[in-house]
Amino acid sequence: MAEVTGGDAAATSPVPAPAYPAGWEADVVLRDGSTTHVRPIRPSDAEALQAFHVAQSERSTYLRFFANLDRLSDRDLARFTVVDHADRVALVAVTADDEIIGVARYDRIAPDAAEVAFNIADAHHGRGLGSVLLEHLAAAARERGVRRFTAEVLPQNGRMIAVFREAGYAVRQSLEDGVVTVEFDIDPTGRSLAVMADREHRAEARSVQGLLSARSVVVVGSPDVARGSMDDLLARRVVADLEAGADGDLGLHVVALPPDDPDHLDLPGGPGRAPGVATQHWPDVASVPGPVELAVVAVPAAEAVAAVRALARLQVRGVVILSDGFAETGPEGLALQRALLRTAHAAGMRVVGPSSYGVLSSTGGRVLNASLAADPPPPGTIGLFCQSAPMAVALLGSVRRRRLGLSHFVSAGHRADVSGNDLMQFWRDDDATEVVGLYLESIGNPRKFSRVARRLAAVKPVVVVTAGRSGQVVPPGHAVRATRAPRRTLEEVMRQSGVIRVENTHQMLEVAQVLALQPLPTGRRVAIVASSAPMAALVAEAAAAVGLVVGGQAAIVREDAEDEALASTLASLYEDPAVDVVVAVHVPTVGHSQVRVSRALAAVAAGSGRTTVACMLGLHGATDDLTAEDDDGRRWTIPAYTTPEDAVLALGQAERYSAWRSADRGTAVQPAGVDTRAARRLVAARLAGVTPGDVVDLSPAETAELLACAGVAVLESVPVATPDEAVEAAHRIGWPVALKTTVPALRHRADLGGVRLDVHDEAELRADVEQVLALAQGHPLEPGRAPLEVQRMAPLGAACVVRSVEDPLFGPVLSFGLSGDASDLLGDISYAVPPLTDVDVAELVRAARAAPRLFGYRGLPRLDVDALEDVIARLSVLADDLPELRSLELNPVVVSEHGATVLGARAQLGTADRADGSRRALPT
Template sequence: MSVLDRSAATLDQRVLLADGTPVDLRALGPGDAPALVRLHRELPERDRWLRFATVSSHGIEEYATATAGSGQVWGAFLGAELVGAVHVAPAPGPPEEAEVGVTVGHRVQAHGVGTALLERAVRESVRRGIRRWTAEVLVENGAMRRVFADLGLPVTHEREGPNLHVTIALPDPDDLAAGTAFAAAALARTAHAAHAGLGPVLRPRSVAVVGAGRRPGSVGRAVLDRIDAAGLAGRVHVVHPQAAQIAGHPTVASVDLLPEAPDLAVLATRPAALPELAEALGRRGARSLLVITSGLAAAGVDRALLDAVHRHGMRLVGPNCLGVVDTDPHVRLDATFAPGSAPAGPVGVVTQSGGVAIAVLEALRGLDLGVSSLVSIGDRYDVSSNDLLAWWSEDTATRVAVLHVESFGNPRAFARLARRVGARIPVLAVRAASSSVGARAAASHTAASATPAVRRDALYRQAGVQPVDDLGELAGALAALCWSAPVTGDRVAILGNAGGTNVLAADACVAAGLAVPPLSPATRERLDALLPTTAATAGPVDTTATVDAETFAACLAVLRAADEVDAVLTVVCPTALNDPGTGLGGALAAGDGHPVVAVALDQRRRVTALTDPGGTPRAASFAEPADAVRALAHLVRRGADTARDPGRPLAAAEYPVDVAAARAVVGAVLDRGGDWLDPGECAALLAAAGLELLPTRVAGTVEDAVVAAREVGGPVALKVVADGVLHKSERDGVALSVAGDDAVRRVVQGFAARFGDGWRGAVVQPMAPAGAEMLVGVAGDPDFGALVTAGVGGTGTDVADRRWHRLVPMSTTDLTELLDDLPLDRGIAARLVDRDRLGDVVARVARLAELLPQVAEMDLNPVVCTPDACRLVDARIRVAPVAGSRNA
């Protein structure tokens, strides 16, 4: 397991303070008692008075020692130093109430330590069933009152002499990560802290380079040369053990001799030297490291490097990365070994691959665009795409964000931050590792669809991130998004001077999910007045090859004003007679209207700017209709994302879950190590979410099955219960419409003979009415969260493109969009599926999966839908321990 894998499990414990300083949060144990005693003893008298209403230190050692061993206190560590603690102790009153107290070391007060501790304690308290906190706070302790208020939770005060009795209502478990004031306040603090944490990386006042050679040819020297070429506004220091100067810079022999503590230290040395260098830089006061070097894990130094970074509270970019760029004219940082200087522009880039970073830079250079900031995160030991999303959410120089992410350290934080930055600017992501669709298939049909690529795409969709499949599509999307306004709908008018290319453009629009509607009589009348009688004006508009540039521009103005369309795609094929595209740039500059994307079939570059006579880009122009349509689809998607109502969390009142009952079922199964639930356990777990499985009886013998069938009455469904058999129909373990004692006996005896020693009995159910068969299920993931799947059930289950997915927590908009995706308006579903009833099943499954992360797989198939009900005929559910959960 790599350092990255080991640290991923504790990412929620490493947080950034308001000024971007990293601290580690963890539960304290008896071994931390001396540190806790020291924290309290070193409080100044004023701080001790505000915390304990006394200046005396008497009893502090006994209090701290007892507290450390209670399992009810969490600490904040700056490196190895305990700088704050929060104590949540049982209150004398009801069990759902606890007393809370916070202690923060004097030198780190007003940096967000108390808030970070309280946020962590809120989540731990809610997980333990605590519903409210109480605290005794001196009236004069305004700082502590502000900290409580800033949590975004309901706070009440009751004065009792010099004290305030404070009560804080904690959120419900299912509202903890939803759209509550607490979650919004926590997200805003996270984003601000991450932005501050990248300040030393992207806006360094001083940079130290370690590993630059005397002569060009080394990576370190290439980075130093690029820093010099960019003209860094800050100071540059070079460390070399022997040379007196390098590239005109005087050197120092070691980092201990640096004239100042650098904001950013660039390390391009052999792997074995990195831990000692990081330790020395940390002692010197360096705030961040950029590690270009690769091969740390192979050299066995990855853990030592990360330990040094954590010990000294530094940020780390890399290792194994290209470097960082910030083109702000007041910064001028280019600390990379890219082949050319990074062009300045409006695009922010974060990528795990140095090669992709170089390709993006070249693509932007070819478009006469550039980057506002670029960070190559490489092996992503610390700084990640989440940090860059937070940076861009507050960086007005960035107008489009580009991500290339091969893995996610904290997908849920990614989703929250992406939605935050996406509210301001478009976010594009180059899809990586899509071939993982061929990864291991899980045991149930639903989980088999939950590949990493499926989870990633669901994450992108719900976070408002627009994926692109290759660098060519990325360039086109960037050109369109930088040079055109978002499109407010999906209706496209096509204007061209050659019928055949118009057809190609129309086919591309349909393939991309865009509409090419017929034009209205009023629009056609205006076009007919401009064009020859041989022109086609119904849409797409074929002007004929004889029209001049002025006429073509006039037709464009007509379409840009048409109410029945939202965007215009122009397709121009120059002829010996004229080139109708020559006036398009001026026409776009002269008038307003719907956004335009252009195609010029004689264009040599794949994508370029359509400029006005003054050289200002007015639209993106493509050499191929298909490329233009893909870019236009991104404008449409941006318009939809901008207008999208995020909805509200699925309400507990509308979709209640009996969490205690559900946990009882899950806990019993986990007590035996976690496994597939038996039919009775499935029914009980679903019932806790308000879902009723078709009446189910489990018979352990042939004659028990006969008796059960008599009690059910009428024809019954019989399903085998046998070791290792999950998909019963695939193993010939299902018989339908079985009527009469002899028939039941014959089927069950056949089951027993066929499955031999693994046979455990038979499930007996009444026959469900005929209906449309759908599937609803869950595939759990401790990092991404559960993936909810819905689609066509029964024999259509294994058709991958007939399943649709959303991650929890789901909002009302996520639910609506998932139902919109399903083919409910076609075939038998159009007659038999009640959308609201199916939505109720999906919503309850989503809430159950959100509240019980131990649900590893769930497959409700088929869900038989009729106009009056959605009946759950069969269920397969598996639970597994989850680290940090109550039933872990």
């Protein structure tokens, strides 16, 4: 049954020169893991639309038009392809050859309502095109002020009704004259966003699975490059590795490399062809018989687009670009890279690279080494993602030296398409991967990273290294938006996501090995086994520094201890119910063998449930000396570290992750009385006619109206300029009052005389007005603002500042601090990135070092923190839902014993430009 619906609104006269909304173009991943291109329809699509229509079955045509139409008339073709991209909008999904495989359109029937129609090619049912087009059409409609879709559907067209309902919208339907009328609001809801995220997860995981499970590979070289050139060496290296490393049947096609050249098997580390590898050589891609699942391309950058276009006929699911020469070379290279992505995505392919080190998969008894690693690590349970090709060399070498095993390895190079987000989507459901490690040179979409990483970290540990702590240093070749967010923002994103952030790749593998080889810690209580008391003291100090709790005396196992004493000491320690984790350090000083110590330790630790790490002379990583079986026959290995500090640091990271994973992460904040739809209407009205990029300052009244949509009230503030006006305002709003200057240099500065509090009578107020006006002389006023404000006195309490700033890279960034020098001079400010849970909000407040002032510091009464958290939650929802909200400051928010009062608010708006929007889209 077709994913279609029928009925268009009445035709309107064509617009002569419609403005083409290029921002609506997007590449998307479909349900089966393949990709396609979605864009607005063009008048030049008339012939392609006719071909699409003619190819449809009679049933599909009937469901779409409620009639059998063999061909579309010229009038219909003009009506369907010439649109104004405002009241009449149409989107098409197209292939690499610009063949239309899906159409979605709306026609406005009211200021905020439009009638929609969909038509999906019969040959492409079941790929999720209908749901993708609905997402993109709804996003375009909201941009044009439409908030409600209606459709007329024949009762037998259950597939289309299901597309609407399964998208997470509240669908209302009625039946009249044999036609079902469907109606639903298209504003994003918690359910619709969750549905989109789940579909995105399944599609992206499927696309990565297609890369890593390929059993047929084509390696594309270039006959025009010089022998021994970099592209030539890359192609030959990967051919040798594919032939040598395959474990099981692998069909390998080699293009433009001579089959009789011995050099392609004589590269360093190339042991020759493994059994089961069937290699065939071809002069060009056109000669290769299809289908082929994976392509590896090592050609000059100028030839890459043509090579990828030629691969389309082979139904390739993914292409690994080993070559460089793209975005890192400048604007021309970036344009070439974007052309490469457009070509690949339109043909259904994901792209790994450019400048990739390749991909490696070793699960299910099969090995796929489509990488430049001649001697890859053995199979295991760690999944690694690395952007940098040079870093991949060091990283894989370190994994081998530790004798750790990998399930998968992917080097994304410049991360033009496939990213760490994609791999995390895949690894969440991959039974072969138990621990994830990410080396990230840049993060192109931190908001998506946060939500994807949080879902993954809830079930599997994720260890992350970033090139630079702030994320603000972007290597050449990485297309990343600029950010103005504080340097601590990335750290907060990581913390909220539950990932384990470490300083370098050495620490990443140190942490990964304990997580891969040992059970998760059940608590912080640590026991120490050492060969000397001074060593035990050193370990105890290091353990306390990482947050572990050292209780009781350390167990000292002397170098000359008898076997029975050794066994008895270890058994007693592991039987202690007050022990959660164990650190063992044994460093002989006179060269005695420690094998008996390591084996005894491994035997008692196996199956004990106590996470154990060890530092023993000469041992590093996973070793046989620290491996033993438990009573059920399962093998356990205690990871070995070079120094006690390394061992304790890794153990502390594992314990913190375990605590995060077992803790209540809360529920998404959804305060009652938040009307984001009304807020959107206000924002849209205020931004009407504003030039993109311009910033609009809201007046105090407009700011108060916007905050009222979120259920946040701002205490009335009356602008005044003279003593008489101040007295009149005080009589109206009621005594006592506060008097404040609006001069930026003195605003909120009671210590400098810019604020006078608890003014009880007319005489006092008149005197204060004269003094504050005199104090403000010489300071510039903001244009259009009165020099003073009079406000009713709020209950006494602690003054706080809550801000939200829309960042081009991170989206909304919330900050919280207590007013005064702690925030202004010492930077005592905490940060969070919405969407937030109630636990996130509570942690945001408590993360400020001055927060004890809110909780009864030095005998003061405990303030109403719940009311403060409610204000923050409402602000977070507003900021998350309104990308146009460039900045919003509540200053001050006075938290008293009963309630929190907002005394001042400032807001700025601008056109929306958020990376992680309400539609699925790949990088372009």
